[in-house]
Amino acid sequence: QVQLVESGGGLVQAGGSLRLSCAASGRTFSSYAMGWFRQAPGKDRQFVAVINYRAARTYYADSVKGRFTISRDTATNTVYLQMNSLKPDDTADYYCAAATKYDIPTKYGEYDYWGQGTQVTVSS
Numbered sequence: 001q002v003q004l005v006e007s008g009g010g011l012v013q014a015g016g017s018l019r020l021s022c023a024a025s026g027r028t029f030s031s032y033a034m035g036w037f038r039q040a041p042g043k044d045r046q047f048v049a050v051i052n053y054r055a056a057r058t059y060y061a062d063s064v065k066g067r068f069t070i071s072r073d074t075a076t077n078t079v080y081l082q083m084n085s086l087k088p089d090d091t092a093d094y095y096c097a098a099a100t101k102y103d104i105p106t107k108y109g110e111y112d113y114w115g116q117g118t119q120v121t122v123s124s
Helices: none
Strands: 004-007 010-013 018-024 033-039 046-051 058-060 068-073 078-083 092-099 118-123
Touching: 004 092, 018 033, 018 092, 018 118, 033 068, 033 078, 046 068, 046 078, 046 092, 058 068
Parallel strands: 010 118
Antiparallel strands: 004 018, 018 078, 033 046, 033 092, 046 058, 068 078, 092 118
């Protein structure tokens, strides 16, 4: 079993930055691909970014490419999402997820474990 706990959300002005963290429990963290999704009110959960288990590959949604950076620290079992140049459209609940079977999963159904989410609000 893996438990994921997100933190770092909050209210920020457009153009600002936030760094989200996801603390993972479990001894096999380093073997999971880790991803971030987001869900705005009334919308489906949307893929944001993923990093594979070796941290050798990353992949981003077009809407965040060049602004967001995903990284992971195996020593602390933590995944980060650095978000720069934030826009009001980035407002959503952000979720961390772990995948055990895929290298670069981008679909909701490819993930096995989910956190509870952290809220990000970007004001204009």
